[in-house]
Amino acid sequence: MSTIxxxxxxANRNLPTCLVLLCTGLLxxxxxxxxxRDTITAGNPISSSGNExxxxxxxxxxxxxxxxxxxxxxxIWYHLRDPRTYVWVANRDKPLPDFSSxxxxxxxxNLTLSDENETSFFSVSVGSSSSSPRTVTLLDSGNLxxxxxxxxxxxESFNTSTDTFLPGMKMDENLKLTSWRSEDDPRSGNFxxxxxxxxxxxxxxxGRPYWKRSQTGSFKPDTLDARVALLxxxxxxxxxxxSPYKKIxxxxxxxxxxxxxxxxxxxxxYYTWDNKKGWSLIWSEPQxxxxxxxxxxxxxxxxxxxRVLCKCLFGFEPRSLDEWSGGDxxxxxxxxxxxxxxxxxxxxxxxxxxxxxxxxDQPYSDLDDEEKCRKECLRCSCQAYSYNYNNSSRGCxxxxxxxxxxxxxxxxxxxxxxxVAASSIGSTAxxxxxxxxxxxxxxxxTGKNCGDPMYFNFLCNSSTGQVNFQTHDGTFRVTSxxxxxxxxxxxxxxxxxxxxxxxxxDEESL
Numbered sequence: 377m378s379t380i381x382x383x384x385x386x387a388n389r390n391l392p393t394c395l396v397l398l399c400t401g402l403l404x405x406x407x408x409x410x411x412x413r414d415t416i417t418a419g420n421p422i423s424s425s426g427n428e429x430x431x432x433x434x435x436x437x438x439x440x441x442x443x444x445x446x447x448x449x450x451x452i453w454y455h456l457r458d459p460r461t462y463v464w465v466a467n468r469d470k471p472l473p474d475f476s477s478x479x480x481x482x483x484x485x486n487l488t489l490s491d492e493n494e495t496s497f498f499s500v501s502v503g504s505s506s507s508s509p510r511t512v513t514l515l516d517s518g519n520l521x522x523x524x525x526x527x528x529x530x531x532e533s534f535n536t537s538t539d540t541f542l543p544g545m546k547m548d549e550n551l552k553l554t555s556w557r558s559e560d561d562p563r564s565g566n567f568x569x570x571x572x573x574x575x576x577x578x579x580x581x582x583g584r585p586y587w588k589r590s591q592t593g594s595f596k597p598d599t600l601d602a603r604v605a606l607l608x609x610x611x612x613x614x615x616x617x618x619s620p621y622k623k624i625x626x627x628x629x630x631x632x633x634x635x636x637x638x639x640x641x642x643x644x645x646y647y648t649w650d651n652k653k654g655w656s657l658i659w660s661e662p663q664x665x666x667x668x669x670x671x672x673x674x675x676x677x678x679x680x681x682x683r684v685l686c687k688c689l690f691g692f693e694p695r696s697l698d699e700w701s702g703g704d705x706x707x708x709x710x711x712x713x714x715x716x717x718x719x720x721x722x723x724x725x726x727x728x729x730x731x732x733x734x735x736x737d738q739p740y741s742d743l744d745d746e747e748k749c750r751k752e753c754l755r756c757s758c759q760a761y762s763y764n765y766n767n768s769s770r771g772c773x774x775x776x777x778x779x780x781x782x783x784x785x786x787x788x789x790x791x792x793x794x795x796v797a798a799s800s801i802g803s804t805a806x807x808x809x810x811x812x813x814x815x816x817x818x819x820x821x822t823g824k825n826c827g828d829p830m831y832f833n834f835l836c837n838s839s840t841g842q843v844n845f846q847t848h849d850g851t852f853r854v855t856s857x858x859x860x861x862x863x864x865x866x867x868x869x870x871x872x873x874x875x876x877x878x879x880x881x882d883e884e885s886l
Contacts, residue, residue: 416512421481424448424472430514431455436632437463437518441478447471449562450480450489450498452518452533454649461655463518463540463635464533467498468562482510487522487531502531516632517544538562541636546610547571553638561640569638577608578669579644579662585669586642587662601659604646607634666732666783673708674778675794677728677813679785682855683865689726689782690815691800708780713797716756723754725761725793726801729812729841732786736762736773743772753795760794784813785840808834812841817859 412431422428422440429440438455441448442462449471452464467489472478476491482502489498502510502522510530512522519542520533534545539555541547548571555565568580572588577600579587589600606612633649646659662668665685666678672686673695679685686700688709694700695707715723743749746763749772753761760775779794801810808816808826814836821827822836822843835844835851843854845866853867 414514416480416482416487418482418509421479423480424476424478432514432516432518434516436516437514439514439520441480443474444471444560444562446474448474448476448478450478451562452514452520457649458654461635462562463538463542464520465538465562466533468538468556469564470497471563472497482512482522485510487512500531500536518542519544539565539638541607543607543632543634544610547577547608553636553644555638555642556640558640565640567638567640567642569636569644577644579638579642581642587644587667587669601646603634604636604659607636607646670706670708670780672705672782674780675709675711676705676782678781678783679855681785681853681867684856687813687856689728689794689796689813690810691726691796708778711796711800713800715795715797722798724796724798724801725750725753726796726810726813728782728784728792728794729839730784730786730789731792732781732783732789733760733762733775733779733792734781736775736779740772740774746772748772749774750793753793758795760792762790762792764790782813785842809836811836811838811843814841814843814854814857815859816843817857817862820857820864 412429412435414430414432416422416430422430424441427441429438431438432455435455437452439450439452442451442453443449449468450466451462453460453462466480472489472491478489478491478497480489481487485501485503486499487502488496490496500522502512503524509525510522512520514520517534521529522531523529534542535551537545537551537553539553541551541553545551551570553569555567557563557565566582567586570578570580572578576589578585578589600608635647637645637647639645643660643662645657647655648658649655664680665671666680672678675689675692676686677689679687686705688694691712692709693712694705695710699705699707740749740752743752743763749761749763752758752772753774757776758774759777760779762773764770764773779792782792783789806826807818808820808822810816811822816822816827816834816836818826819828819831820834821829821832822834824832827834833846834854835846836842837844843857845852845854845864855865855867857864
């Protein structure tokens with residue numbers, strides 16, 4: 377117990393009232409932490425009826441009972457942090473009814489949670505009943521560990537994580553983070569964060585891939601955010617060999633104040649704690665709907681800025697029109713015409729700008745110019761190619777499988793050419809050229825030599841493949857064009873008033 381020494385400072389040794397109150401408060405605080413314990417022993421459990429908790433030795437974490445939606449759980453949370461932030465729940469999928477009295481204890485070599493009727497709601501083996509005495513201790517790392525008399529660890533909560541990854545844990549093929557069912561429901565949810573067979577990271581939704589560590593326009597995996605990579609590797613710097621963060625100094629204070637959360641909405645998020653600001657979100661994936669794995673399927677193009685998230689490339693159509701009409705684009709798109717055949721004149725390429733795309737096959741490094749790369753992709757098996765020549769990436773990349781995760785207007789994207797049958801993208805003499813992944817059907821016009829001059833309000837940004845609509849009030853993004861219904865949609869701000877269509881030259885001549 378801490379000792380407080382009072383020093384006399386006057387002849388009659390009378391202490392000011394404020395000092396007496398201050399010292400009394402310090403003494404009571406000291407007694408509180410002295411009375412708090414961090415360990416469960418065979419004869420000393422914690423119970424819900426007594427509102428008992430364990431507090432780690434430096435008061436970083438707390439373990440106890442909590443009630444949620446009429447059920448009782450045993451969990452670990454940050455001590456005295458507002459709002460309360462849970463990092464582990466023992467009985468998340470088998471809660472006690474809130475009218476029950478629970479006991480968290482060591483019995484017969486097991487750490488168990490049971491009610492007054494001895495019904496078990498959680499149980500893990502921490503050693504045989506005949507072995508030496510066992511203790512279960514809450515550490516300042518947030519880890520709950522079971523030890524024998526020699527101090528050897530027989531079980532720890534870090535190996536049975538729920539939705540949170542903490543410093544001191546290490547991600548491997550056996551560790552998974554499973555989200556809560558909702559923000560206020562600790563039961564297992566739909567999303568799981570884990571390593572895949574290639575030791576990369578992914579999110580599963582109901583057992584199916586939902587997000588994978590993103591792919592860049594260079595067709596290689598992005599370097600995971602360095603701070604996240606350090607955390608997941610238990611701060612092994614070799615985990616990020618090419619990162620500038622490899623040489624940063626990480627203080628123990630920073631290590632102890634970070635966490636990775638697999639949240640109930642499907643995002644994996646990296647947080648750090650600041651005593652003044654609270655929790656700050658530093659990194660999160662997937663960043664938007666286009667970052668979701670297989671968002672638009674194969675040959676589907678994603679743009680989260682558009683009114684409709686996905687569209688098929690020109691010359692392709694939805695595999696399942698019903699699914700696309702219902703907002704599920706994952707089935708992707710299929711070709712309207714096959715590219716295989718002896719008619720070389722009927723083969724061409726759809727040139728796309730600033731695209732993000734899933735990883736490709738091995739690059740053909742011996743093809744040193746674009747024309748050779750283009751000819752290589754005239755084979756029936758080739759679906760698309762990209763030729764790049766710059767300081768960071770050069771060479772010919774070939775897709776023999778259908779390209780997926782296409783996303784337009786991607787800042788670090790590359791130019792990609794998709795192999796198509798010329799007949800599937802044929803246009804009339806009066807139609808304008810395709811702009812990236814966007815069709816410009818008649819009468820819309822992007823130049824004097826195509827379309828209807830009355831509709832010469834459209835501009836094609838050839839560097840990005842984006843179509844814009846120009847008026848006296850400004851220039852606006854075209855978010856969708858539907859040739860079948862002769863409709864296009866533009867993105868406007870609230871300051872723009874009523875828009876009124878004009879008749880085309882053809883319509884006026886009728």
